[in-house]
Amino acid sequence: MQKYRVLSFVIIHLxxxxxxxxxxxxxxxxxxxxxxxxxxxxxxxxxAGVIMVFIAFFTTLIFGRFFxxxxxxxGAIQELSWVILQKLNITPRTVNSRLVVxxxxxxxxxxxxxxxxxxxxNHNWKxxxxxxxxxxxxxLPGFTIGxxxxxxxxxxxxxxxxxxxxxxxxxxxxxxxKLPSALAVYKIRKVGNCSQCGTCTQNCPIGIDVSFExxxxxxxxxxxxxxxxxxxxxxxxSAIKYAFTNPLKEDYQLSDFFIGDKxxxxxxxxxxxxxxxxxDIWLGLLSFIIGFAIDGLFGMGHFLSFGIALIISFNxxxxxxxxxxxxxxxxxxxxxxxxxxxxxxxxxxxxxxYQKKNxxxxxxxxxxxTSVYPNNIGKYFIYxxxxxFEIGDVENxxxxxxxxxxxxxxxxxxxxxxxxxxxx
Ligand code: SF4
Ligand code: SF4
Numbered sequence: 001m002q003k004y005r006v007l008s009f010v011i012i013h014l015x016x017x018x019x020x021x022x023x024x025x026x027x028x029x030x031x032x033x034x035x036x037x038x039x040x041x042x043x044x045x046x047x048a049g050v051i052m053v054f055i056a057f058f059t060t061l062i063f064g065r066f067f068x069x070x071x072x073x074x075g076a077i078q079e080l081s082w083v084i085l086q087k088l089n090i091t092p093r094t095v096n097s098r099l100v101v102x103x104x105x106x107x108x109x110x111x112x113x114x115x116x117x118x119x120x121x122n123h124n125w126k127x128x129x130x131x132x133x134x135x136x137x138x139x140l141p142g143f144t145i146g147x148x149x150x151x152x153x154x155x156x157x158x159x160x161x162x163x164x165x166x167x168x169x170x171x172x173x174x175x176x177x178k179l180p181s182a183l184a185v186y187k188i189r190k191v192g193n194c195s196q197c198g199t200c201t202q203n204c205p206i207g208i209d210v211s212f213e214x215x216x217x218x219x220x221x222x223x224x225x226x227x228x229x230x231x232x233x234x235x236x237x238s239a240i241k242y243a244f245t246n247p248l249k250e251d252y253q254l255s256d257f258f259i260g261d262k263x264x265x266x267x268x269x270x271x272x273x274x275x276x277x278x279x280d281i282w283l284g285l286l287s288f289i290i291g292f293a294i295d296g297l298f299g300m301g302h303f304l305s306f307g308i309a310l311i312i313s314f315n316x317x318x319x320x321x322x323x324x325x326x327x328x329x330x331x332x333x334x335x336x337x338x339x340x341x342x343x344x345x346x347x348x349x350x351x352x353x354y355q356k357k358n359x360x361x362x363x364x365x366x367x368x369x370t371s372v373y374p375n376n377i378g379k380y381f382i383y384x385x386x387x388x389f390e391i392g393d394v395e396n397x398x399x400x401x402x403x404x405x406x407x408x409x410x411x412x413x414x415x416x417x418x419x420x421x422x423x424x
Contacts, residue, residue, distance in 0.1 A: 037112040060180035069226030077154035094162030094207030108172035178223040188220040194239040200231035286313035293340040362387035378407035
């Protein structure tokens with residue numbers, strides 16, 4: 001089965017590269033999962049991305065989370081990372097934590113559902129169909145941030161948190177597909193005698209205690225299952241199979257999905273997992289603080305910011321990491337958080353002050369943020385230049401207009417500022 005999965009990844013990625021190269025762009029725009037939220041939920045537009053998500057949702061109701069295990073590029077890069085680590089004789093252990101449920105759900109709600117729903121409720125929401133917009137780069141980061149995102153969420157996270165660390169701890173699309181996955185009619189089911197050897201659990205890239213689940217529920221109930229078939233492929237007694245059950249005869253118990261501590265307990269299975277549940281509150285808290293502190297800086301998206309945050313937090317709390325190393329990480333992290341918070345606070349206050357025409361405060365805050373945050377964001381320099389102009393300091397107004405001009409010579413606000421200053 002695995003060769004078909006690899007083939008699926010290869011074909012999907014060839015199509016992605018063809019699309020990026022321009023193939024079909026006049027008909028098909030961005031195929032990003034977030035189109036469902038930014039386009040459909042927000043303004044009612046059905047585009048190619050939205051159609052893809054609808055297909056993923058409804059096929060998951062039947063076949064389970066195939067999209068995650070057979071098509072997703074983040075899934076593929078984590079698999080590649082795993083193969084590379086295996087070649088290097090490194091086998092990361094999967095981290096068992098309650099955050100695999102909470103974190104992706106939080107990201108989904110906080111960044112994608114709530115703000116777009118709020119917008120929809122306060123604006124004119126109208127269904128329309130436009131398949132070729134937005135263009136494929138609309139919500140994607142630049143090359144450097146994109147590469148860093150793949151490195152952190154595709155490679156580093158696998159090394160520290162386990163084979164599918166990103167899918168389990170961060171992916172909001174996975175969280176979105178959990179509900180249809182719970183109802184899927186095709187599942188991994190127990191069909192024969194199980195010797196409880198634990199191979200299926202060991203093979204599961206998602207870190208599901210397959211052996212426990214099939215022996216207690218006769219099926220895999222964990223909604224993180226991506227139907228990769230690694231468990232069925234490796235079972236020595238063919239005790240498990242990807243099989244259909246009539247949904248009317250299926251035994252759905254809500255409690256099955258909250259098995260938490262009951263699983264991962266057998267001594268055979270313990271060796272495959274790092275049980276981090278005792279640290280869950282701290283892991284969550286630290287990850288939130290670091291994630292929110294750095295999110296958006298240097299154009300970092302949520303996936304990258306919270307990926308970095310999780311990896312740092314995990315290492316800070318992991319007693320197997322040398323104490324001295326943890327102290328150094330803690331000190332650097334503390335400085336990083338202070339710096340990031342001070343930058344974000346200054347930007348926010350500076351913009352607020354500018355909007356209230358409080359130009360001395362604008363200068364105080366934006367002068368600070370632009371000096372300690374080396375990033376070419378023209379609008380901060382425009383505000384700064386205008387604030388200087390308004391208090392009569394033409395020299396500084398000229399200086400910051402020039403910086404804004406260098407960043408974006410075509411920007412309308414820069415041209416308006418130049419005219420304003422020259423008319424003085
Ligand atoms: S690999 Fe097969 S026999 Fe071994 S625990 Fe899993 S289902 Fe049972
Ligand atoms: S339970 Fe089986 S099919 Fe599901 S993710 Fe784990 S190994 Fe793959």
